[in-house]
Amino acid sequence: MAKVTREVVEKAGVNVDQLVELLVKNASAELTTFYYYTILRMNLIGLEGEGVKEIAETARIEDRNHFEALVPRIYELGGKLPADMKKFHDISACPPASLPADPGNVRDILKVLVEAERCAVRGYSQICNMTAGKDHRTYDLALAILNEEIEHESWFSEFLGEGPSGHFLRRGTTSPFVSKFMM
Amino acid sequence: MREFTEEELAECNGKNGKPAYIAFNTMVYDVTDSFLWRGGRHQVLHEAGKDLTREIEDAPHGPDLLERVTPIGILKRVTH
Numbered sequence: 503m504a505k506v507t508r509e510v511v512e513k514a515g516v517n518v519d520q521l522v523e524l525l526v527k528n529a530s531a532e533l534t535t536f537y538y539y540t541i542l543r544m545n546l547i548g549l550e551g552e553g554v555k556e557i558a559e560t561a562r563i564e565d566r567n568h569f570e571a572l573v574p575r576i577y578e579l580g581g582k583l584p585a586d587m588k589k590f591h592d593i594s595a596c597p598p599a600s601l602p603a604d605p606g607n608v609r610d611i612l613k614v615l616v617e618a619e620r621c622a623v624r625g626y627s628q629i630c631n632m633t634a635g636k637d638h639r640t641y642d643l644a645l646a647i648l649n650e651e652i653e654h655e656s657w658f659s660e661f662l663g664e665g666p667s668g669h670f671l672r673r674g675t676t677s678p679f680v681s682k683f684m685m
Numbered sequence: 686m687r688e689f690t691e692e693e694l695a696e697c698n699g700k701n702g703k704p705a706y707i708a709f710n711t712m713v714y715d716v717t718d719s720f721l722w723r724g725g726r727h728q729v730l731h732e733a734g735k736d737l738t739r740e741i742e743d744a745p746h747g748p749d750l751l752e753r754v755t756p757i758g759i760l761k762r763v764t765h
Contacts, residue, residue, distance in 0.1 A: 520729050520730065523729045524728065524729050527728070527729065592723065593723075594720075595728060596721075597720035597721065598720070623745075624744075624745040624746050625728070625745075627745040628728060628730075628744075628745045631743075631745070
């Protein structure tokens with residue numbers, strides 16, 4: 503634990519225990535989403551599915567990166583990951599992104615993907631709101647993750663016909679915002 | 686629809702096997718089966734068994750998400 507770090511954040515008015523619990527729940531959401539997206543990606547097949555597979559894969563890898571980036575901050579603030587993986591799954595900040603009943607329906611898979619991203623956008627917005635101007639490092643991290651989650655949401659939203667995403671897909675690299683936390 | 690007093694609502698806090706109900710404006714919703722309300726807590730900060738009308742103002746979502754859960758009653762507020 504980084505003792506002074508925690509003290510400074512507490513002194514700034516953040517309930518650090520609540521913040522750490524939220525970070526753990528969101529770390530769980532990232533790792534479980536990485537797992538569930540693996541299944542979704544495998545089922546994105548055929549003429550329709552292949553077009554979505556690449557962005558689903560990018561989102562999957564970036565969600566794993568988010569998990570990796572969150573964990574050090576949890577421990578710095580005096581928190582820890584649950585020893586029991588089953589418990590870790592069940593405290594996720596977002597519901598499981600389970601394969602829909604008809605795995606051949608790409609639109610149904612896209613709905614699962616976009617819902618997962620929207621849950622993440624809400625979660626990191628909440629953490630940003632809690633930490634803005636108070637816990638600069640957690641804020642910086644949550645904002646970096648939020649930037650990527652927003653892009654994921656917009657990609658899937660575009661494929662659902664909700665309007666243009668406003669930007670291009672990744673070109674060669676992943677996590678343009680979060681990579682600085684993964685050195 | 687069933688009418689709930691604040692005390693009756695408070696009993697349904699999702700803990701120890703009890704159902705998890707929340708209120709927004711005048712409506713009471715059953716969130717017992719929601720993954721996001723496991724154990725009667727939502728995103729660390731919110732507890733079931735309460736009127737969350739004010740808390741939702743600061744939430745990163747609007748009341749539209751309540752359309753996904755079942756309304757089961759009306760909250761009877763006591764005016765002093």
